[in-house]
Amino acid sequence: MSTNWxxxxxxxxxxxxxxxxxxxxxxxxxxxxxxxxxxxxVCLALPGALPVPNxxxxxxxxxxxxxxxxxxxxxxxxxxxxxxxxxxxxxxxxSQYDMPLTQGGTVRYWLxxxxxxxxxxxxxxxxxxxxxxTHAGSGDGRIAGSTYSLVDFNRAGVPLMECVSEPxxxxxxxxxxxxxxxxxxxxxxxxxxxxxxxGSLRCDANVSIRPLGATEYGTKTEIKNMNxxxxxxxxxxxxxxxxxxxxxxxxxxxxxxxxxDEVRGVTHSMRSKEQAHDYRYFPDPDLVPMEIAREIxxxxxxxxxxLPHARFERYTSQLGLDVKQxxxxxxxxxxxxxxxxxxxxxxxxxxxxxxxxxxxxxxxxEHETPVHASPVTPEHLAELIALVEGKTIxxxxxxxxxxxxxxxxGSPKAIVEKEGLAQTxxxxxxxxxxxxxxxxxxxxxxxxxxxxxxxxxxxxGQVMKASKGxxxxxxxxxxxxxxxxx
Amino acid sequence: xxxxxxxxxxxxxxxxxxxxxxxxxxxxxxxxxxxVEGEIGSYVSVLHEHARAAAARVDERVDAGESLPLAxxxxxxxxxxxxxxxxxxxxSKMLEHWRAPYTATAVQRLLDAGCVPVGKANMDEFAMxxxxxxxxxxxxxxxxxxxxxxxxxxxxxxxxxxxFEAAIGMGSDTGGSIREPAAFCNLVGFKPTYGRISRxxxxxxxxxxxxxxxxxxxVEDAALAYDVMAGKDPMDATSIDRAxxxxxxxxxxxxxxxxxxxxxxxxxxxLGGEIDAVYRKAYQDLxxxxxxxxxxxxxTADYGLATYYLIxxxxxxxxxxxxxxxxxxxxxDGADVHDMYEKTRAAGFGPEVKRRILIGTYALxxxxxxxxxxxxxxxxxxxxxxxxxxxxxxxxxxxxAASSPAFQFNAxxxxxxxxxxxxYTIPMSLAGLPALSVPCGWTTPAGADRxxxxxxxxxxxxxxxxxxxxxxxxxxxxxxxxAAHKPAIATVGA
Numbered sequence: 009m010s011t012n013w014x015x016x017x018x019x020x021x022x023x024x025x026x027x028x029x030x031x032x033x034x035x036x037x038x039x040x041x042x043x044x045x046x047x048x049x050v051c052l053a054l055p056g057a058l059p060v061p062n063x064x065x066x067x068x069x070x071x072x073x074x075x076x077x078x079x080x081x082x083x084x085x086x087x088x089x090x091x092x093x094x095x096x097x098x099x100x101x102x103s104q105y106d107m108p109l110t111q112g113g114t115v116r117y118w119l120x121x122x123x124x125x126x127x128x129x130x131x132x133x134x135x136x137x138x139x140x141x142t143h144a145g146s147g148d149g150r151i152a153g154s155t156y157s158l159v160d161f162n163r164a165g166v167p168l169m170e171c172v173s174e175p176x177x178x179x180x181x182x183x184x185x186x187x188x189x190x191x192x193x194x195x196x197x198x199x200x201x202x203x204x205x206x207g208s209l210r211c212d213a214n215v216s217i218r219p220l221g222a223t224e225y226g227t228k229t230e231i232k233n234m235n236x237x238x239x240x241x242x243x244x245x246x247x248x249x250x251x252x253x254x255x256x257x258x259x260x261x262x263x264x265x266x267x268x269d270e271v272r273g274v275t276h277s278m279r280s281k282e283q284a285h286d287y288r289y290f291p292d293p294d295l296v297p298m299e300i301a302r303e304i305x306x307x308x309x310x311x312x313x314x315l316p317h318a319r320f321e322r323y324t325s326q327l328g329l330d331v332k333q334x335x336x337x338x339x340x341x342x343x344x345x346x347x348x349x350x351x352x353x354x355x356x357x358x359x360x361x362x363x364x365x366x367x368x369x370x371x372x373x374e375h376e377t378p379v380h381a382s383p384v385t386p387e388h389l390a391e392l393i394a395l396v397e398g399k400t401i402x403x404x405x406x407x408x409x410x411x412x413x414x415x416x417x418g419s420p421k422a423i424v425e426k427e428g429l430a431q432t433x434x435x436x437x438x439x440x441x442x443x444x445x446x447x448x449x450x451x452x453x454x455x456x457x458x459x460x461x462x463x464x465x466x467x468x469g470q471v472m473k474a475s476k477g478x479x480x481x482x483x484x485x486x487x488x489x490x491x492x493x494x
Numbered sequence: 495x496x497x498x499x500x501x502x503x504x505x506x507x508x509x510x511x512x513x514x515x516x517x518x519x520x521x522x523x524x525x526x527x528x529x530v531e532g533e534i535g536s537y538v539s540v541l542h543e544h545a546r547a548a549a550a551r552v553d554e555r556v557d558a559g560e561s562l563p564l565a566x567x568x569x570x571x572x573x574x575x576x577x578x579x580x581x582x583x584x585x586s587k588m589l590e591h592w593r594a595p596y597t598a599t600a601v602q603r604l605l606d607a608g609c610v611p612v613g614k615a616n617m618d619e620f621a622m623x624x625x626x627x628x629x630x631x632x633x634x635x636x637x638x639x640x641x642x643x644x645x646x647x648x649x650x651x652x653x654x655x656x657x658f659e660a661a662i663g664m665g666s667d668t669g670g671s672i673r674e675p676a677a678f679c680n681l682v683g684f685k686p687t688y689g690r691i692s693r694x695x696x697x698x699x700x701x702x703x704x705x706x707x708x709x710x711x712x713v714e715d716a717a718l719a720y721d722v723m724a725g726k727d728p729m730d731a732t733s734i735d736r737a738x739x740x741x742x743x744x745x746x747x748x749x750x751x752x753x754x755x756x757x758x759x760x761x762x763x764x765l766g767g768e769i770d771a772v773y774r775k776a777y778q779d780l781x782x783x784x785x786x787x788x789x790x791x792x793x794t795a796d797y798g799l800a801t802y803y804l805i806x807x808x809x810x811x812x813x814x815x816x817x818x819x820x821x822x823x824x825x826x827d828g829a830d831v832h833d834m835y836e837k838t839r840a841a842g843f844g845p846e847v848k849r850r851i852l853i854g855t856y857a858l859x860x861x862x863x864x865x866x867x868x869x870x871x872x873x874x875x876x877x878x879x880x881x882x883x884x885x886x887x888x889x890x891x892x893x894x895a896a897s898s899p900a901f902q903f904n905a906x907x908x909x910x911x912x913x914x915x916x917x918y919t920i921p922m923s924l925a926g927l928p929a930l931s932v933p934c935g936w937t938t939p940a941g942a943d944r945x946x947x948x949x950x951x952x953x954x955x956x957x958x959x960x961x962x963x964x965x966x967x968x969x970x971x972x973x974x975x976x977a978a979h980k981p982a983i984a985t986v987g988a
Binding site: 088 | 574575576582584589592594595596598693694695696697698700701702728729730731732808809811812815816818820821822831832835855858859860863867
């Protein structure tokens with residue numbers, strides 16, 4: 009990007025809430041399934057059917073709002089957004105217009121270099137998802153040339169949160185970091201699966217550019233059809249470049265909706281905003297206005313877990329983790345909770361980080377079992393850390409032990425005691441091991457003394473082998489060096 | 495008394511006592527329907543087999559020792575209410591062949607109480623109308639004069655009960671659609687407090703106004719049906735979670751201690767001398783029963799019609815969007831989906847429905863919303879407050895149920911003159927109040943060769959259904975107006 013320009017980006021996300029049933033009926037809220045098997049008179053909008061709100065979805069909204077520091081107004085209501093669309097059964101969407109469940113708030117996120125950023129939220133409101141259309145007869149599933157369409161209403165009526173940000177984002181990197189923070193937070197609150205690949209997280213970006221230092225906004229375009237964080241990054245980057253090129257050529261950006269073409273790597277014009285819909289919003293007369301009891305808000309607030317940005321700050325500034333380590337843990341909440349338990353039991357965050365993100369994560373990958381579900385309890389790992397800390401065992405033994413703990417051998421302390429694996433730090437014993445090895449390897453000794461000092465490693469290894477790994481490697485090194493050079 | 499002429503209360507008593515079977519009642523009513531439907535046209539569908547199966551179940555339950563509040567009572571279900579497996583048309587071509595896959599809560603409660611559904615009753619399309627002439631699926635005639643309309647929109651249910659083709663008719667009332675046809679057909683028609691009876695399974699016209707209620711030949715029957723239907727339904731978020739006071743056990747024979755308000759703005763002198771006299775007599779009779787008459791004011795009631803014709807069309811414009819040809823009902827193919835929408839809706843909806851969708855769409859449009867919809871909501875609040883003030887001075891309000899007796903077909907060719915029929919019923923609907931029409935006398939319209947019934951409307955504060963029904967019962971028992979004339983159709987038992 010030219011250094012003369014600044015991008016201004018706002019992001020609109022639709023997030024399907026995780027609830028047992030749909031927003032306004034008792035049908036299962038589950039991804040997939042045979043078409044039109046999770047439907048009833050209500051979500052098919054049969055004549056006479058009426059919506060009844062799902063209180064779990066409303067509590068999820070309150071949780072999300074509180075997590076982002078939003079205001080939860082005392083009153084809220086549902087409105088109808090009227091427009092015709094074949095996969096929207098009522099031909100209106102129950103949504104929220106002027107009294108959403110949450111107002112304002114801030115998403116705190118961090119960049120790869122650890123910089124903390126904040127993006128203000130305009131609002132988060134609750135609505136219902138639509139069904140899905142499949143266009144048939146054209147061979148490629150596209151609407152152009154298709155001869156008929158099939159509609160699956162399994163998704164119709166799934167509770168959907170719309171989260172609108174202020175235009176506080178300044179780059180594609182920030183946009184992705186913002187989305188990651190949003191996803192982590194909603195996932196850790198348990199309010200959504202937030203899976204872009206299953207459509208439970210969908211987002212559009214409003215992008216404009218302006219001269220660096222300007223305060224006025226430029227004309228924005230809305231980018232749609234981005235189906236991964238990677239495509240969000242590519243699409244925003246491409247759109248910023250397109251807008252800069254246009255403006256630098258002396259042309260103007262047109263306010264419009266543009267679709268991201270994943271294959272060609274460009275955005276293309278979809279429809280101009282000029283013919284804006286008149287959605288004829290009005291309060292839904294089938295639903296009574298909601299009074300959000302303060303006790304419910306406080307109950308939800310009390311049940312909020314530690315939020316990702318707070319955890320990030322704790323890990324990096326209190327526990328000394330680097331950005332990558334902290335992010336890796338925060339993106340895997342059960343692992344982070346496991347890590348917290350190890351830290352609590354061992355009081356050694358450095359070793360806890362090494363073991364949890366090192367050996368344990370490697371074993372977890374090899375065995376395709378998450379660390380928290382393995383037989384290695386945080387207490388046993390803390391024991392192991394204590395054994396290493398106290399130099400009772402060396403790192404080689406530690407590695408062996410952790411493999412055995414993964415296999416279910418239990419307390420490392422018990423293993424060490426039972427099998428006599430404690431490190432040998434007795435100088436006399438180590439001297440004996442060294443003397444034996446030197447006597448048995450005269451050629452290597454001669455090589456060393458002739459200047460081939462790299463045989464040292466081999467000789468130390470022989471000592472370790474002779475001691476069954478129990479000799480303290482640091483002591484062995486010292487004694488060996490003294491004997492060879494003395 | 496012939497079986498078909500008996501009240502719901504009487505039928506239920508006899509069936510529960512096993513001196514009469516639900517099957518016999520059902521066969522008698524089905525025979526009556528087959529005999530008079532050609533003249534009356536109450537029903538869009540007659541449910542011969544459905545009714546026989548339901549009657550058999552009622553007889554089994556009674557034989558097993560159950561006592562059912564409405565055992566064996568033949569029921570006409572307005573065709574905007576879902577009954578599983580039956581065609582449910584809302585009087586529209588749009589749904590001419592649609593079969594409901596589920597049953598409305600209010601219908602189910604009546605069935606559980608022993609009612610036998612004998613037919614789906616004709617109505618103004620999507621309940622929009624005051625004469626039943628807006629049905630796309632047939633003509634219904636007033637049993638008291640076949641050249642006249644039965645009223646609407648619940649005209650089929652009213653005609654069916656008046657012609658002894660059912661003992662209870664289910665109606666829905668948005669601006670008077672139960673009370674006006676009741677007045678036209680010499681019946682009791684009761685619209686409870688908004689939210690008292692579940693709307694689940696009632697095809698919506700205007701959601702904030704629609705309310706189900708009974709049309710019956712006696713007040714006691716209306717009370718029995720109300721007691722069964724009323725109460726919270728988890729399927730309807732607007733249904734009221736509040737204990738329902740039984741009414742049928744609390745009917746009265748006098749009005750001592752009650753104050754009845756007469757509305758200063760609702761004078762009857764302009765309705766014509768004979769009609770004026772009927773209402774004056776009705777008010778005197780209320781006094782004679784022990785009521786104290788007081789004058790009350792409803793200064794904003796005159797805005798009722800204008801308010802109603804913004805709110806109801808606004809809601810209907812959205813409620814009727816779902817009839818788009820995609821999932822059910824009529825579909826007229828088009829070049830693309832939008833062409834299909836347009837052709838389907840052009841062919842499926844009648845002129846009055848289209849008119850209201852247009853008015854409502856306009857009223858909700860950006861730039862007009864505040865001037866029309868929001869203003870109408872404010873007016874609605876003012877009207878409700880007028881009633882609150884009036885009810886500080888009285889327990890009930892008495893006034894006419896309709897602006898005239900039943901009129902002849904095609905007499906109200908311009909929409910506005912038809913809308914005026916609901917002048918007296920709309921304010922109560924806007925305020926959500928319980929209101930009932932009870933027969934109060936007869937008048938012979940100019941050129942008619944027989945007298946037509948008139949209805950007295952009694953309105954109570956929110957949730958005071960018991961007061962309305964108790965007072966209407968006292969008035970009905972004293973005056974016996976309904977019995978003064980018989981329907982003009984084939985004599986019962988002939």
